[in-house]
Every structure is written in structure tokens, then in C-alpha cells.
Amino acid sequence: MKFYIEEIRYCGPDGRTDKYIDFDRLEITTKPTRTNMTGEVCPYGWLGTYNDVARYAHGVYESLAAADYAIQNLLGDEYRLDNEPSEFPSVLAVYRFGRLSPVSDEALGIWLQDVDVPADADNAALRKQAKDLAIELEDMGVTVSVKRIRECLESLRDDAREELED
Known part of the structure; x- marks a missing residue:
């Protein structure tokens, strides 16, 4: 099984409203990251923007621990683990931006x-x-x-x- 890191960012005009204030996140998922236009698997880079939400791929990893390590050490330590479970079964962990x-x-x-x-x-x-x-x-x-x-x-x-x- 492979593990993928996908970054999801709100880029619209309402970024400081309650709905979007803590929207931006990184997800570790078992589903391959795909572009939104062609649906092609894309392990690195911009995946597309739709409805003011931009998506980016940050690699493919052999284990959940390797993906977690990448978020904590390679992408920076400004993320916190979100304790709320995802609504999608393929999303194993969600990290939010910022210490608080x-x-x-x-x-x-x-x-x-x-x-x-x-x-x-x-x-x-x-x-x-x-x-x-x-x-x-x-x-x-x-x-x-x-x-x-x-x-x-x-x-x-x-x-x-x-x-x-x-």
C-alpha cells in the first residue's frame, strides 16, 4: 500500500470567516493524488483549483510513518494533528496549519x-x-x-x- 500527502488550501475571498478560518490542511491518504482536469495520477505539484479550493500533491510514501515524518520534518513543523476523524475512509490523518x-x-x-x-x-x-x-x-x-x-x-x-x- 502507498500513502500520499495532499495539501488543500482555500484561496477565495472569505478566508477569515468561521467556515474557512481553519480549512487549510494536509491529508495523508491511501488514494493517489490526481489532477482535477485530466484525472491523471500526479505525485508532486499543483493538482488544480476548483470552487476557490487549491490542491497540491507532496509525494508518495511507502508507509504511514514515512508520510507522517515528511509532514513533521520535511514540510516544516508548523502543522498540528487534527483529532477529528475524516469523513473519507481513505484519509488516514489530517494536519492543520499552525501550532494553535x-x-x-x-x-x-x-x-x-x-x-x-x-x-x-x-x-x-x-x-x-x-x-x-x-x-x-x-x-x-x-x-x-x-x-x-x-x-x-x-x-x-x-x-x-x-x-x-x-
Whole structure:
């Protein structure tokens, strides 16, 4: 039996929505990787893009352990094993990108509703608050960039300023 690594990436406009925030993955499968146009077996390279989802092949391996090793050591260590079983019996393991699960814009917005952002906060204060919040989120087992948090905090500050003016 042969084992194949297939990368699946969302490349459409809604990448930070709940549906696609943790969509990108690597799969170890027993089905040969095939191009989507001709259906030919293709062990390496781009397989095609359909409905904003691009697929890539990353090799053929003699054992499940060899494919796992390739993901962990050859492709980089920025993947985490997904504990949810695949709906397809040919998919033996699924790896997600990143050490921690990312947070969608919607979930971040809901979480930040309870954060106090003063109307008079300057940019330096917002940067520090964003860094502290990023650390707090990582402690909760999820990740988000400090830049995204800061942008949300700036928006909350602007809303607070508008409320003061009214």
C-alpha cells in the first residue's frame, strides 16, 4: 500500500470567516493524488483549483510513518494533528496549519466585546493591550495576530469616541 500527502488550501475571498478560518490542511491518504482536469495520477505539484479550493500533491510514501515524518520534518513543523476523524475512509490523518487553531473575525469580535477600550487610549496603549490579549488567547489554546487585535481595538476606541461626542 502507498500513502500520499495532499495539501488543500482555500484561496477565495472569505478566508477569515468561521467556515474557512481553519480549512487549510494536509491529508495523508491511501488514494493517489490526481489532477482535477485530466484525472491523471500526479505525485508532486499543483493538482488544480476548483470552487476557490487549491490542491497540491507532496509525494508518495511507502508507509504511514514515512508520510507522517515528511509532514513533521520535511514540510516544516508548523502543522498540528487534527483529532477529528475524516469523513473519507481513505484519509488516514489530517494536519492543520499552525501550532494553535486560529480565531475567526466573528469569534474575535465576540470575545473583544467584554474588553474595555478607553476612548482616550493612544496607539502605544492599544499596541500593549493587543499584545497582552494575544498572549491571553494563546493561553486559551487559540491564536490571532497582534495586528488583527490592534485593528479591532482601534475600531472599539473609535466607537467609544463617537459615543462621547453624541
